[in-house]
Every structure is written in C-alpha cells, then in structure tokens.
Amino acid sequence: xxxxxxxxxxxxxxxxxxxxxxxxxxxxxxxxxxxxxxxxxxxxxxxxxxxxxxxxxxxxxxxxxxxxxxxxxxxxxxxxxxxxxxxxxxxxxxxxxxxxxxxxxxxxxxxxxxxxxxxxxxxxxxxxxxxxxxxxxxxxxxxxxxxxxxxxxxxxxxxxxxxxxxxxxxxxxxxxxxxxxxxxxxxxxxxxxxxxxxxxxxxxxxxxxxxxxxxxxxxxxxxxxxxxxxxxxxxxxxxxxxxxxxxxxxxxxxxxxxxxxxxxxxxxxxxxxxxxxxxxxxxxxxxxxxxxxxxxxxxxxxxxxxxxxxxxxxxxxxxxxxxxxxxxxxxxxxxxxxxxxxxxxxxxxxxxxxxxxxxxxxxxxxxxxxxxxxxxxxxxxxxxxxxxxxxxxxxxxxxxxxxxxxxxxxxxxxxxxxxxxxxxxxxxxxxxxxxxxxxxxxxxxxxxxxxxxxxxxxxxxxxxxxxxxxxxxxxxxxxxxxxxxxxxxxxxxxxxxxxxxxxxxxxxxxxxxxxxxxxxxxxxxxxxxxxxxxxxxxxxxxxxxxxxxxxxxxxxxxxxxxxxxxxxxxxxxxxxxxxxxxxxxxxxxxxxxxxxxxxxxxxxxxxxxxxxxxxxxxxxxxxx
Amino acid sequence: xxxxxxxxxxxxxxxxxxxxxxxxxxxxxxxxxxxxxxxxxxxxxxxxxxxxxxxxxxxxxxxxxxxxxxxxxxxxxxxxxxxxxxxxxxxxxxxxxxxxxxxxxxxxxxxxxxxxxxxxxxxxxxxxxxxxxxxx
Numbered sequence: 001x002x003x004x005x006x007x008x009x010x011x012x013x014x015x016x017x018x019x020x021x022x023x024x025x026x027x028x029x030x031x032x033x034x035x036x037x038x039x040x041x042x043x044x045x046x047x048x049x050x051x052x053x054x055x056x057x058x059x060x061x062x063x064x065x066x067x068x069x070x071x072x073x074x075x076x077x078x079x080x081x082x083x084x085x086x087x088x089x090x091x092x093x094x095x096x097x098x099x100x101x102x103x104x105x106x107x108x109x110x111x112x113x114x115x116x117x118x119x120x121x122x123x124x125x126x127x128x129x130x131x132x133x134x135x136x137x138x139x140x141x142x143x144x145x146x147x148x149x150x151x152x153x154x155x156x157x158x159x160x161x162x163x164x165x166x167x168x169x170x171x172x173x174x175x176x177x178x179x180x181x182x183x184x185x186x187x188x189x190x191x192x193x194x195x196x197x198x199x200x201x202x203x204x205x206x207x208x209x210x211x212x213x214x215x216x217x218x219x220x221x222x223x224x225x226x227x228x229x230x231x232x233x234x235x236x237x238x239x240x241x242x243x244x245x246x247x248x249x250x251x252x253x254x255x256x257x258x259x260x261x262x263x264x265x266x267x268x269x270x271x272x273x274x275x276x277x278x279x280x281x282x283x284x285x286x287x288x289x290x291x292x293x294x295x296x297x298x299x300x301x302x303x304x305x306x307x308x309x310x311x312x313x314x315x316x317x318x319x320x321x322x323x324x325x326x327x328x329x330x331x332x333x334x335x336x337x338x339x340x341x342x343x344x345x346x347x348x349x350x351x352x353x354x355x356x357x358x359x360x361x362x363x364x365x366x367x368x369x370x371x372x373x374x375x376x377x378x379x380x381x382x383x384x385x386x387x388x389x390x391x392x393x394x395x396x397x398x399x400x401x402x403x404x405x406x407x408x409x410x411x412x413x414x415x416x417x418x419x420x421x422x423x424x425x426x427x428x429x430x431x432x433x434x435x436x437x438x439x440x441x442x443x444x445x446x447x448x449x450x451x452x453x454x455x456x457x458x459x460x461x462x463x464x465x466x467x468x469x470x471x472x473x474x475x476x477x478x479x480x481x482x483x484x485x486x487x488x489x490x491x492x493x494x495x496x497x498x499x500x501x502x503x504x505x506x507x508x509x510x511x512x513x514x515x516x517x518x519x520x521x522x523x524x525x526x527x528x529x530x531x532x533x534x535x536x537x538x539x540x541x542x543x544x545x546x547x548x549x550x551x552x553x554x555x556x557x558x559x560x561x562x563x564x565x566x567x568x569x570x571x572x573x574x575x576x577x578x579x580x581x582x583x584x585x586x587x588x589x590x591x592x593x594x595x596x597x598x599x600x601x602x603x604x605x606x607x608x609x610x611x612x613x614x615x616x617x618x619x620x621x622x623x624x
Numbered sequence: 625x626x627x628x629x630x631x632x633x634x635x636x637x638x639x640x641x642x643x644x645x646x647x648x649x650x651x652x653x654x655x656x657x658x659x660x661x662x663x664x665x666x667x668x669x670x671x672x673x674x675x676x677x678x679x680x681x682x683x684x685x686x687x688x689x690x691x692x693x694x695x696x697x698x699x700x701x702x703x704x705x706x707x708x709x710x711x712x713x714x715x716x717x718x719x720x721x722x723x724x725x726x727x728x729x730x731x732x733x734x735x736x737x738x739x740x741x742x743x744x745x746x747x748x749x750x751x752x753x754x755x756x757x758x759x760x
Binding site: 247268471 | 718719720721722723724725726728729730733734735736737738739741742
C-alpha cells in the first residue's frame, strides 16, 4: 500500500503516513481502514466543526486498477448532521488520480486561516490560496483550478457554497457530478476553509501479481458488461428500477405518505431514455456507465429569476448530467412532481451548490408535509405557499437552504432539526439525523433493519438489501431469498449482506457492479498477495461493521438509536406495499442475536469483538 | 393428463393457456414482442431447445419449436440452462432472482422489459400453471 498524505491545515505541515501491515491486511482500505485509523480520534466530545476533527480521504487496494467498477474513494470523519460515524464514497476519476500521484489517501486535520485548496502531484504538494474561489459552485471550481494550475487533465474534488455555509448535508463533488453525498462532510471541509483538492499523477498502481490480476480483471469486466443488471443500468441508469419499484410499492411518494402516484411512469429511467437522454457517462474504467447525460427539450420553462443569479445552469440545448434514481424520486414522486426537466434542473442546482440530493429533497419534503398538516404556515416560510408538485417553490427553497437565508437557515440543519424546530420531530423521516433514502421498507422489508442499524444513519449504501429482497440472493455469499415483506427470518441474511457491502466499501467497489464473490476474492488475492476465501472476505466485512458500531457506541449510540421514523411504521392503504409494516422489534431481536450484540446496551459483545481481533476495542467498550 | 415439460405438447398447452387466461390478458394488454426461449442442455435435456412465442397484446399468436437460432429475430431472447429453467418452472427459483444472479440471461430492450416486469412475472405464472410434471 502507498502512504497516506497527512496535511495539517493550521500549521501547513505535511508528512507521509505508513499504514501498519496488519491493518492493511485486516481492513484492506476504504471505509474499514478509515475506521481503524480514526478509531481513537472520534470521541463523543469531538466537535465536527473544530480543527481537531479529521477528514480522511481513502482509496482501496483496487482503486485505479481498471478492475470492475473500482474507481472510487471514500471520505470519513465525524458527521455534523448525526454526531456519529461519517462515511461517503464517490466515483469519478479523483480516487484513481490520487493513487497515480503515489498516495492512497489524504488525511486532513487543522483549519486554514483563510480559504485554501490543495494541489497534489507526484513531486509536489501545494497549499494554495482559494479566496478568489470562495462562493463558486462545484463545477466552476473544477475548470478554474485546472486553468490556474495549467493542468487540464487534473481532477478536482471540492465543495460549493453549501459547504462554505455549513449546511449539514453539504456534499463533496468531483468530475461530472459525482458526489460523496451523505453525512455532511462537505460542511466539515468548509469549516476547515478547504475549498478543493486537485490531483494529477502518472504513477502505476501497485499490484502484488499484476499479470494475474490483469487477466482476472479483464475477464471480470467482460462478464460484467454482459450481465443483465449492468445492461439495465447502462440503458436506463440507476433510475431503471423505478417502474418495478412502483409496482412493489417500494418507491416513496408524497414524503412517504402515499401508496401510489399515478404519474410515476412519467419519471422513470425508461421514460428518460425515451425522451431526454443524450448519452451516458462512466467513472474511471467502468464498463457499466450508469451516468446519464441529457438534453432538456425546447419549450422547457426557463429557470426562475433567482436561479439566473446563480452560476450558469446552461442553455436548454446543452448536454448536462441527468438524474440518478435518488434525485429522480426525491425531486419527483416524493414531491408529487412528474416533470423530468424540472427534476434535472433541481438535481443540478443541488450539485452546483454542493448539497446532498437525498437529504435536500427529503427535508424539503418534510416542509411540504408540515405545511399541508398546518404545522407550519406561510408565516414560517417567508410567504411561500408549499404546494405539492410546485417545482418553482422547491427551487426557491434550495437557494434559501444553500445560502442559509430565511426558512433555509432551518432547512439547512436537516429534517430532524427542522421537525424539532416546529415541535414535529416525529414527522421527520430520518434515522439518527440522516434522512431516509428512497427505498421504502414497507415494500422491501430488509431495508427496515438496514436503516435502523446502519452506522451512519438511514443509508442504502451500507447495504442495498432491496436488491436481495427483489431476488439478488447470491448463493456464493450464502444469501437466501426471503419474501420481500417478510420479518425476523431474514435478520441474519441482512447482517451477512451488510458484511459483504462493508467489504465492498473497503475496496472501494461500486455496489451496482454485480460481480461474483469468487471473482472479487481472486482480485483481492492477486492485488494484495492474500490467500483469502469468500468466508475470509465476509469476516473482514464483519470486522469493519463491528468496528464502526463500536465507534458509534463510544460516541454515545445505544440500543435506543436503532429505530425507524413513525411514517415508515404506518401501513399504506393502497399500492404494491399496502397493508404491511415491517415488524421492527422482532427483526431487531433476531438481528442482535445474529450479530452477537448485547441487546441491552446495543454494543457488540466482548466475545464478538475478541473473536474479530478487536481486542483494544473490546477493552474500551467492556473494560477488560 | 397434463403435458410434460419440456415437450411440444407443453408448448402448445402454454399457447392455449395464454390465450385463455384473463389475468394474463389484462396484465399483458400492452405487451408487443415475440420471444425466443433458449434452453441449454442439462439433466434430461441432451440438446439445445428453442421455444418461440409470438406475444401480442395479452395473447399468444404463435408457438413453435425452432431448429436454429437464425430462423427468427425476436424482440427478446431468454437463455438459461435446463436445470435453472426447471427450477423456475417448479417455483424453486424466482424469475427476478434468476435474472439478478446471472442464471437467466436476457437480450432485448431492457427499457421495455423494466416497464413490463409484471407481464414477465405473469407469463412465468402461466408457464407454471400448465403443468407440474417437469422432467428431472
């Protein structure tokens, strides 16, 4: 493994950090290794908005190797939104390019006196002034920094105005709208006055057996390209499942309060392909290319006056990023909007400001819901009437949120705080401060456990178990296929799938890549010089999962945190999920048993931690 | 006596079932596309088997067993081993599970397929309803 570059923004000191060999073996890289490296510094008292708060950008052992969908990196730290473990991974080209510079990660501490950005090459690190970039959006900074450095082929990852303004769901974005979206680490970056990190290198990726690895990855990519799921994702993007999810009742509508939306078909991935799709985009060396490139049709209403003040949203005929699934549902059926062009614009606006589309659309959905319930009124919103489907108002709320103006200052704190501000925290569809993504556990019940136990709050990227509930039950991984609206019987299956995805998040491998487990083992072994089996791989995932849990326990998380919001425990009257709610308490009891966790404290048991080789963690949690 | 899968009689019975089933007619009313099912040898099946079905607006206009893949250019091709097809027929393998775990390969417009998953699932129901007598 290559060194991690440590940068103290206060002192401007930099140094290479070598990861201990046993941690490299046991955690591989990505989020699991980040958890190991940050374990001691993530304490209950640590203020995410303090110089001591770390930001660790890490790649995985396969990043940049042109393996199957492995061109990703992860950023980890303490979340200002949840006060818990934060991790968010991101595609594009930035991660591979960092490795080409000879580093496997960048570990940021301290706080710069004023705005800065980093420029990293194989031979040089510069901390450069960024005062003139402050206030620019996430696309503008990419072109300006490349011009300034005279490096048109550099890759730039950075924050927009939302991160500068401390929006608790500010993201970090690179390349063609690829985002480390969740848990608000863009706001931590903003606090540190770090606007961006540019990387450009030409080095080689270290591989233990490069010839063997290259043969394996070539075969893996070939198989991946012809896989059913890959072909669906290539043709239709991540929104490909929209029609089927609506059939199952697992696609939320009207802020998780409507079982059907008659116009859902107007905003599906298939409809996008048939109407505004102009091309596809891919992350580094990915054969799937799920990214959408669209052209808005003539006749699309111009953006509002307030929108014209902000950056450049481009002309209608211009090719631009199209919405992926979460954006499409969040600004579509979630707000009873069936206008694909409007969804595209709203998603782009969030990207440019540097805001997570899930949390932004979810929190705005809560505002609409509370307005309808009469809990808030136009007196609270600065005169805005919040009517379902009114995309002009949604656009104004996005601007206000990113700028923290008016009602936006409250929206910028996320749905939990927004609800609490108006005495309606129970109405917020979030878990531990992270807004619930758009996979309703009333349609795919495994997601109930996934949301309730995820180490970063409600999250579909710690386990996309909805795919297993739909049938992606891979026998190689020991996964069973249970009834999609089942209960406690699937708890151990969910835990196993979380372990698998934790392993993927340490690689860092895209979850959309349907790569057989045996193939992944072969790639790991040839890249890292290991002799693992599928079982060893899952055990590494389990180690990472329990370590993140322990970090959260140390920061105050208990059994009481494993819960779902009220809305997800009320049955729909109609639609594909009608009449069902997940039996969460029964599922949790079975899950705790499968995990070997203490049902009273919610901690991994001492025996489990020792069994996984986490002796120091067992000592901290249980005072051996 | 019910037809045995896989036999010419079974395919004929399937055509009759699809044309008589009210639920299928309702769910598949917008379906437009012929289909070739390629069953690779395995178990009792010694040679590749090609089932062709012309499906249109909730009805089956034609069924035929082909000798060569080049005889038709269907909108969709479904391909799997006999073992996996038999498991789907017996209800041991969910068709979506088969698609998502690389046991059933699909060629054709994925946009159309994703829009019409309920039709595909109901087609499989009809296949299962024709017989429980499956060679193994």
